[in-house]
Amino acid sequence: MLNIDWKPQRNSSTALYRQIVDYIKEKIGNGEWTVGTRLPVQRELAKIFEVNRSTVIEALDELKADGLIEGRGKKGTVIINNTWSLMASTPAGNWEHYIKNGIQQPNLPTIQIINKLEYSDNIIRLGTGELSPELFPEEMMKNVFSTISNKIKSLGYERPKGLLYLREIISQHIKKFHINASPSSILIVSGSLQALQLISMSILKPGSTVLVEKPSYIKSLHVFESWGTKLKGISMDKDGVKLNEILKNLDNTTSLLYTIPTFNNPTGTIMSQDRRDDLLNLCTRERLPIIEDDAYRELWMEEIPPDTLKSRDKNGIVLYMNTLSKSLAPGMRIGWVIGPEAVIERLGDVKMQTDYGASSISQYAAAEWIKSGLYEAYLKKLRRKLKLRRDITIKILEKYFSDIALWNIPKGSFYIWMRLNSKINMTKLFYRCCKNGILINPGYMYDFNTNYNIRISYSYASIQDLQFGLKKLSDIIRNSHFDLE
Template sequence: MNWQPSRQGEITLQQQIETWITEHIERGDWVAGTKLPTQRQLAMQLGVNRSTVQQALEELKAAGILEAKVGSGIYVAHNSWHSLIKQTQPNWQTYIDTSLHKPNYHTIQLINEYEQRDDVIRLGTGELAPSLLPTTEIEASLKELSLEPKALGYSSPQGSNQLREAICEYVKKRGIHANPQNICIVSGALQALQLIAVGLLEQGSIVFQEQTSYLNSVHPFQSVGMQMMPINRDEQLAQTLVQKKRNRQAVFYAVPTLNNPTGGVWKELEKNQLYEACKQSRIPIIEDDVYHELLFEAATSPIKSMDDSGQVLYIGSVSKTLSPGLRIGWLIGPTTVIERLADIKMQTDYGSSAVSQEIVLHWLQTGKYEKHIKSLRKELLRRANFVEGILQESFTEIASWSPSKGGFYIWLKFDEPIVDKELFTKLLQRQILINPGYIYDPQDTQHIRLSYAYATDEELKIGLQIVHECVVEAIVKRHKE
């Protein structure tokens, strides 16, 4: 044993000794149960102070690699291999805890988990039932497509030029005038929000939103250091925005048509008021318009249609209408903004699926898409009426609601604050999955987002009966306390 630690490097003598002993054990030179030389012997052989050896041995004992036997000496521990493996593996939990993106609420993690199970009745799900997806028609359209070899490669940064041209024609019906260079194809609305968060805003920026908001259930802005700020859209809106914004960057996230989760629809005047208030403070607006095609009555013009200064970033998608699995949406905005976000998108996923883009292009160009939307709205209206019939029959004494104006949801409000984790868990135990209001507003203990778009009629009937039973039990329990 002629090795001695170096006094020239940055690593301390103690750390070098610890590594040297560990390597002997890893190589099998010192097997479990091997007795080490005494501290005095090691100090002499290694040319260091005895205290340095003692500290090294204490660290290895604390790590479970060595063990002391009273009156006998220091030995290689019998579980030393296990301890060494633990030491050589990275501490992944530390990485997770200190990572940039924040974990979602436990309730939402459970929702995401249980949505994959076939034995659960999904009463809050924000997607179409498989029976409402035009599966056969999409399969048939694949045979109608004539794919060029280039279409099977990576997409261009902003997406297929043909698809962007088709989207320009499509959004004209909404009063939006755009050119292909104003559009970036994204993998759904959530990716659009993520790109805006990392590509346009600095840490500490304010994201204004309504009190009850979909953004509270996901973290595209919170995870990169943005401050979420609920705000009332009242007569003092313009002054409030100025006071709250001060010298910081800010954006306003708005879902004017079929708000998620409330299902609310803004009037034309309300859209104008927001646009003018934000214009005064030079606050960009993110208009999330993914549900507008599902309105049961004619839709009013989007905020983007009144935008003459490039202030509004407009998000559309086929995830709520055609297929969430296609992962195709679009973001419309000023050219400089779109080029910036397209560059970031290319750095993260090299563009949305080229095949999916070809399918959406085909559906827009052939009129299949609008034909499908008409029949889908009709079925969603039937389902909404069916659920409202159940609510009228069984829930009038314990809850209130507004008739659905379209989309997927009824924002059901119970008369008492009983919507908590306990109710959510109790329903889950009975294989009923709900979306409680507190995931959209942490202070909300009275609402659930009731979806009629996924469960079958029979499942809706059974599920709502069980919800009724559990809610009544919760109310009775609350009155006894």
């Protein structure tokens, strides 16, 4: 898909169609749009350029006469030459088959669309797993910048495991969760997703299987699959992942269990303390290492969640992950992994080969946030604000959805896992919402089977947008009831 963010100027002395011809020629001439690139259809181009369709046709006709493009009408227009290749015998710079190569799979279409639409104006984001800009602690961040600007004496490459100063602070910080780990057992990463990438690249054997909760946000990523690892979904009950299901699914390809015991994403399930202890026992006995993703722990609203798995792991079978992305700001790109030193060493070595470590500025900022106590103070306020948002959102759901859906009341984190009562086509619903300026995260992204859930997030959109957007969503579901089935 081309991103065209340009429009011809109406007050220019150059004709609109001529400006369009020049713009497209420049794009082709610079090599930005290569031979083989498909232009949007005429109707679309007219909309993008804010001109009549006849103006578009006039421009395309000229480019066609110049031998630069080919085709017209519904199938769209393709660039067949550039000024250089008009002289040469065969066109160069055709990257098409390159783009189809490569180990890493493309994102799911739904996710690609979400990634793009998130930055459109006037879209209401009902599913975004991120704190609202309204909740950003601007003044505290200013304090942090001011402190670190006096602290930073240079910004070189950091050690393979990350800035020692930050690791020392995290080593203290995690005592709060009853985790004992020295700085040498801690790896700083650029967020949890990178931690998973590193684990995939470094310690998983192609052909192995990773057990994950069903549903789990990990299903929406290709972070394991791109490396030749398969995911197997394990069902949950109200206390978390089912242990007998784990046992049933163990075979000699099983390499890891990935779990979000505290506020599973998307369901919000909290694993009970008993289940945690039993899970640890089972995994120790079966020698099944665990990845514990603890990204949402700090976002409790009613009571402190049960202890981390890591805090009770005396055998080093747990790789523990945490991040500032959900509780503070994703733009920091700072997370950490805690585990046996030998594993952390290996992950650190691979991280050095991947991107030479996380941003030092972000690492200093993260250290300052935690050390100064600002992070704790901020979290206290944040929990209250999130609770308020949750309560309002539940009220809105009660008003517009009580006859068409069911949902849980989460005790923390961002999400309400809402199940529609009727079996409608969820993909069609997603696209219809997009057209109506509403972005939802359909449950099928996270599940192994068809489902009729929507992950509603109360963390991102403004209250006003939640109000308006959820009402609209309810209308769309009601009005489209028949043709979406």
